Amino acid sequence: MPANLTPQFIKARERSHKATTPEEKLAALEDMLATIPKHKGTTKMVGDIRKQIGKLRDVSLRAKKGRGGGTGYDHVAKEGAGQAVLVGAPNSGKSSLVAALTNARPEVADYPFSTLVPVPGMMRFEDVPMQLVDLPPLSVEYTEPWVYSLIRAADVALIVLGLDELDLLEGRLEEILLWIEERRIELVVDRLSSEEGADHVIQVPARIVLTKADLVRDAATVLAGLPFPGVAVSALSGKGLDGFARMTFDALKVIRIYTKLPGKKPDLKEPYALPAGSTALDAVRIVHGEFAERLKYVRIWGSGRFDGQQVPSDYRLADGDIVEIHVG
Ligand SMILES: Nc1nc2c(ncn2[C@@H]2O[C@H](COP(=O)(O)OP(=O)(O)O)[C@@H](O)[C@H]2O)c(=O)[nH]1
């Protein structure tokens, strides 16, 4: 081969691919850098190795700095209508999904532990932006504790399972559910409360995402046997990605509300995302705080009402309603 790689280098590269902790991976990468023949043909490889080493050093440095006060990764500021985190085994296709649906570019690789920090990106369902967060994998060998903090804080946990390993799928799911439960997270279809219970158990809505749907014929049958609602997707072919965005939006349990003042046109490009069950007064409070005290009634365009009908301020809004605000 033109790069003339040495056996020492090839061994180090194998170790880097099999590494089960960031420390092991860093050590292997450093050996790779030390043993790679340096000439024109390997310039790009050297650059890639240096980049990976830089990233890992940055991670361990931050982890040290944050000792006692968390690693610095145990919080991802929420943006948009809500936050969905991707939870799954190494190589299940989480990063590919984030890369396919958002502006973020997490590393996609065919070896485990390529994602070492949470990577948030924004995806859209129709006119609603939502946050999708790529997490490092859950695995027997090694999972950073802050990964579970991020699952606790999420609005939705998306459990990602690869259809390329069909025979391992149910076992993987069971394992993941068990580890999550051990961290006092109760995965539910619909949550009753977002507050932590007295026993420190917190409910997090969960959905299933079967990835690599381009590889199997009948993903629907697989889905039917699983304990949470889900979708099958392929980041490769694009199959199911619209359904994925819709499912995530539905699981967030938010409604889109547009507001307008009498005689003005509503802004139909940027809806407000409010918790399902919000009233007209809630919407006015959030959108035009100064009008809340003076609110008399609103007119509604949209759900199951005559367009422009007058309703009281405690009227429960539906997804897509346009609210015209009348103050006294
Ligand atoms: N056939 C197929 N392969 C995929 C798909 N999504 C990801 N992969 C492959 O699966 C491997 C792991 O993907 P990655 O997104 O890095 O998984 P992660 O470790 O869960 O983040 C890579 O080799 C990807 O190319 C897909 O939709 N179809």
Ligand SMILES: [Mg+2]
């Ligand atoms: Mg990844």
